[in-house]
Amino acid sequence: MVERSVPQQSAAEPILESIEAASRATWRDFVEVTKPGINKSNLFATFAGYLLAARFALFDWSTLVFTLLGTALVIAGGCAINNYYDRDIDPLMERTKSRPVPDGRLKPKTVLWYGTLLTVLGTLALAFGVNLLSAALALVGFGVYVFIYTMWLKRTSTWNTVIGGVCGSVPPMLGWVAVTNSLDLNAWALFLILFMWQPPHFYALAILKEDDYRRAGIPMLPVVKGLKETKKQTLIFTLLLIPSSVLLFVTGAGSWFYLICSLVLGGVYVALAVKGFYTDDQVKWSKQMFFYSLIYLTTILLVMMLDVVITEGIAMLTK
Known part of the structure; x- marks a missing residue:
């Protein structure tokens, strides 16, 4: 042989x-x-x-x-x-x-x-x-x-x-x-908006990619504590996002235009988070939450910038 x-x-x-x-x-x-x-x-x-x-x-x-x-x-x-x-x-x-x-x-x-x-x-x-x-x-x-x-x-x-x-x-x-x-109060207000926005954004992604994270051994919230706890924390952070965004109006950095837009954007986000407790299609809800999180962030930043243009423009015209 x-x-x-x-x-x-x-x-x-x-x-x-x-x-x-x-x-x-x-x-x-x-x-x-x-x-x-x-x-x-x-x-x-x-x-x-x-x-x-x-x-x-x-x-x-x-x-x-x-x-x-x-x-x-x-x-x-x-x-x-x-x-x-x-x-x-x-x-x-x-x-x-x-x-x-x-x-x-x-x-x-x-x-x-x-x-x-x-x-x-x-x-x-x-x-x-x-x-x-x-x-x-x-x-x-x-x-x-x-x-x-x-x-x-x-x-x-x-x-x-x-x-x-x-x-x-x-x-x-x-x-x-x-x-x-x-690092005044306005700087911290900007920090808080982004800080409160991120958990709901990434929790939605974590639900959609739960199998990926489980396979890699990454302890994302849906993997470790399940969907119910993830929805609960998502709602908490979307609720905290509203007063965080309003803070810029309180400091005077944002006008009434900014305030109204931020309340509308935040209200829709909270409504979507609440919807998660009453839906059977978790994937569809997670996609909605993830997509809206992108809309929210882009829009509120645009609103901040547009608010500056509007208020500065009015100030120039009224001089």
């Missing part, structure tokens, strides 16, 4: 495989690991915060450009490092398995250094082009996203959605701080 020999892997093969993987990488992969969709929505919120603070009198294009550039780079850096750290769980989920790192198109260490470089450049742009407070605030958001959310809570606790929401609430504050160089 003749034994069949098993081909031995040569020492050069891993190197060749690595070179082959690297050769598949394109500039699009370097863009993808920065999560441009998330970045765009955050920059929109940053601009809304900037315009709300600057209005017409203090609007400065150079400051705005450095604010958006620095914010974009820090967010991109954090997202790239998130891609690096999640390389063990991303292959387990349908929506993430084709990302450049798990798919082998980019080396993990390349993405780590890339993310670090982007973060440093973004921090410097804010520190020297805007002010030190904005740079410090961006680093706080980065730290929460990378060290507290990505490396800790995402893998260990259902609080990952709530505490992780801190980093997503920083961009509009950054816009405000870029103009005022202070």
Whole structure:
């Protein structure tokens, strides 16, 4: 009987495989690991915060450009490092398995250094082009996203959605701080709007992707505590979103136009959250909640900006 020999892997093969993987990488992969969709929505919120603070009198294009550039780079850096750290769980989920790192198109260490470089450049742009407070605030958001959310809570606790929401609430504050160089009540009002908005948004996504999260061992609220508790917390946060949004009117940053729009938007959100307790089609309801969360955020930011244009325009006409 003749034994069949098993081909031995040569020492050069891993190197060749690595070179082959690297050769598949394109500039699009370097863009993808920065999560441009998330970045765009955050920059929109940053601009809304900037315009709300600057209005017409203090609007400065150079400051705005450095604010958006620095914010974009820090967010991109954090997202790239998130891609690096999640390389063990991303292959387990349908929506993430084709990302450049798990798919082998980019080396993990390349993405780590890339993310670090982007973060440093973004921090410097804010520190020297805007002010030190904005740079410090961006680093706080980065730290929460990378060290507290990505490396800790995402893998260990259902609080990952709530505490992780801190980093997503920083961009509009950054816009405000870029103009005022202070963390006043208006800055915190902007923070609260984004902070209360995020749990209902991500709970809806977690329900839709529950199997993915369970397969990857990520303790999202629907996976650990079930649908009933998720609906309960969704309702709580949508209710808290209303007084949080009204705070901008109380401080004087928003007019009656803003107040009415924010109450209508918040009321619809609460009504949809309540609907969840009386529906049998959980997937349809979750899709409605997720879709409306995007409408809510985009619209309330647009309302903030339109409110500035209206009030400033009226002030100019009445002079």
